[in-house]
Amino acid sequence: MNNGTGKYDLAVVYRIYPKVAKPALGLPFSNDKFELSEVCLRSFRLATDGLRVKIWALLDGCPPAYADLFRKYFPPEDLVLLPLESIGNQRTFLKQIEILLEQDDAELVYFAEDDYFYLPKQFHAMVDFIRACPDAHFVSPYEHLDHYTSELHREPTRLRVFGQHHWRTVASTCLTFLTTRRILRQSETVFRSYGRENFDVSLWLSLTKESVARPLDFLRWMARHRFLAKVVANAWLFGWTQILFGKQYRLWVPMPGLATHMDASALSPTVDWISMMREEELSMRSGTPSQSS
Secondary structure, eight states: OOOSSSSOSEEEEEEEOSSOOGGGTTSTTTTOHHHHHHHHHHHHHHHTTTSOEEEEEEEETOOHHHHHHHHHHSOGGGEEEEEEOSOOHHHHHHHHHHHHHHOOSOSEEEEEETTEEEOTTOHHHHHHHHHHOTTOOEEOSBOOTHHHHOGGGOSOOOEEEETTEEEEEESOOOSOEEEEHHHHHHHHHHHHGGGGTOOHHHHHHHHHTOSSSOHHHHHHHHHHOHHHHHHHHHHHHHHHHHHHHSOOOOEEEEESOSEEESOTTOOOTTSOHHHHHHHHHHHHHHTSOOTTO
């Protein structure tokens, strides 16, 4: 499958660091970041089965075993290992932007974080969707629980049936997502604001232009939900030119999700992720394919 520029279907920059994020605590294998990393990376490899993937691994302060982990799951001709000296979350994200814009191996580009667990053989659904739908500017595999619970997501949504999934537009997501190199170049300035202390949710709001023009809600949030107010304020502070004069981009997610963030309090709904994680853990330890793969 290769309908884009270059010999690969997908260019991926996967950033990883050797500490467990607090939201993952309480999930299977969350007390061991190396084990958690392997289960997540293995699930990503199974998810992209059938796609030709070029992957850059940003090893941020990682021991040598993490490089070996990538060598285990990706052939050397498709893998670039980039050790970094613990430069942190913001700078590794900026490095992702730089690499994905400069590479010419694939037009489709993917920002990957190390704490996502994927359904097997399902990544192609996102690739097919973004290729077929001109208004699919960004696609996330993660149907965030916030999409159902947060007041930021009260805007009307677009729904679409494509392939074997339902898809809908959302106001924001995290920093694991699929787009094209062309769209990334258009929106580069907004994404780079993350390196200047902007919130991920705020930069998405300025791109989708959702929830940023509700003054009554903003005043109410100032009194009762200060963080939501700060999110909207940051969207305007860092992205006012994009909000007022830029293109409105659409961000889509599948229902149910094709992956989940390893956040114990916000797993993507309607999928029994815990059972699948445990199955993959046992499969990985035994060296045999899991039933889900």
